Amino acid sequence: MSRSLKQILSVTALLASATMISTLCACGGQDQTKQTETAAAPQQTKSVIVYFSQTGTTKKLAGALKQAVNADEIELKLVNAYPSTYDSTIAMVGAQRESKQWPELSNAKLDLAKYDTVYLGYPIMFGSFAPPIYTFLDSNDLSGKVVVPFCTYGSGGRKASAGELKELEPNANVTLAMGVSNKRMTKDEGDSIAKAEVETFLANLAAGKTDEMLMGGFSEQRPLTAEDSAVFDAATKDYGYLQLKPLSVSTQVVAGTNYLFLCTMSGFNRPPTETMVKIFKPLPGRGEPELIVVEK
Ligand SMILES: Cc1cc2nc3c(=O)[nH]c(=O)nc-3n(C[C@H](O)[C@H](O)[C@H](O)COP(=O)(O)O)c2cc1C
Structure with missing residues (x-):
């Protein structure tokens, strides 16, 4: 395991335990509050949440992530926004994918030198990350950084998009990816769903869980009842x-x-x-x- 991944995992574990302490102490007195502050204080890595969101769902997940980790936040902005209707956006994104002409961003090139960890968020479009993410990847060097993918989707694409990220950024340390469906994120209780998803994800990340490990515990496939x-x-x-x-x-x-x-x-x-x-x-x-x- 690389040094930088170890760093993020240890910091994430620390944050998770700090959150747990704060939750456990919710009904406690002054001494317990002090204990929470002490536990949350050390920060070893510098992290940034970079994301694109067309209709605000991934932005909401980025917000929940920011509540849980100590990170700066940057929203990638298109110079020419996608159309307002779903069908026209499908047509435009389809054309961009076909031609590999990725859309211009007003803030494509970021100063990432000070960050060890980049949480990279996007909506799934056509089975992988949205085109603005290609623009971001083409404009920045993620070599040596821990990259933590997170996404929202209609039905799926979390694993496929993280796989493509690994291929495109072989010198980055791409971790387990988080993904939440649009349907769950946009429920009335979407904020608490996002919070719970983030907590579970960060605990899995801190424990070094892989997708294969998370699949453990399922029974063998059997006929349907x-x-x-x-x-x-x-x-x-x-x-x-x-x-x-x-x-x-x-x-x-x-x-x-x-x-x-x-x-x-x-x-x-x-x-x-x-x-x-x-x-x-x-x-x-x-x-x-x-x-x-x-x-x-
Ligand atoms: C052009 C386009 C293509 C999409 N393609 C997929 C897809 O292939 N698979 C999927 O599960 N969801 C797909 N979606 C649904 C989005 O991933 C989903 O609505 C997401 O939550 C939107 O995030 P946002 O609100 O941050 O933009 C697509 C949406 C659009 C607009």
Whole structure:
């Protein structure tokens, strides 16, 4: 593990324990408050949150991240904003991807020399990060830095975008990525969902968890029961455009149940491909099953 990754993990662990102390001491007296301040004080790395957000969802996640880590924050700004309608934005982003003509930013080149860690946030567009991120990557040198990707998406793209980031920035230390669906972020309780996601993510990062490790604890894939199918149908009712067909399932008991459905997906007039659909079913009486991510 590189020195810089160790640094971020130790600082993140420190922050997580400071948050925990502050939570545990919420009903305590003066001495406990002092203890919180002492625990939060040491800062070893300099971090910055750099993000692009078209409609404000990733910005909200960046805000939750800023509440949890001690970092500067920079929003990447387009010189010519994307159109206001979804369809026109799709057309423009499609053309940018096709031509690899990445959009101009008013603040593409940043002074990152003083930062060890860059939290890099974006919406998923066409399965990976939004085009302004290519402009940012082309304009800055991330060599030797810890890069922590975070994103919001309609159905998925967290792992694929982090994979592309690793390919494009082989000299950066790209960590585990955080991703939250737009649907969850824009619920009434979106702020508390974002906060909880950030806390869980930072704890996983501090513990050095990988995606493979986080998949541990799931049972073997097995045929679907009627109850599994009902959970799947409830969670995917707004995702008809993906044309998902569940084939088998595995589960992981947490505070509720995580489901991993192996599915075929044939949306967007594409030939069917196999994909994993992660769904969370809360404990009884605590809400409906919800789609967390669609990912290979
Ligand atoms: C042009 C465009 C392409 C998109 N492509 C995808 C995609 O491939 N996969 C996906 O899950 N979501 C996709 N989305 C949904 C966005 O990732 C999602 O709405 C995100 O939360 C928007 O973040 P923002 O509010 O920060 O801009 C797309 C949205 C747009 C506008």
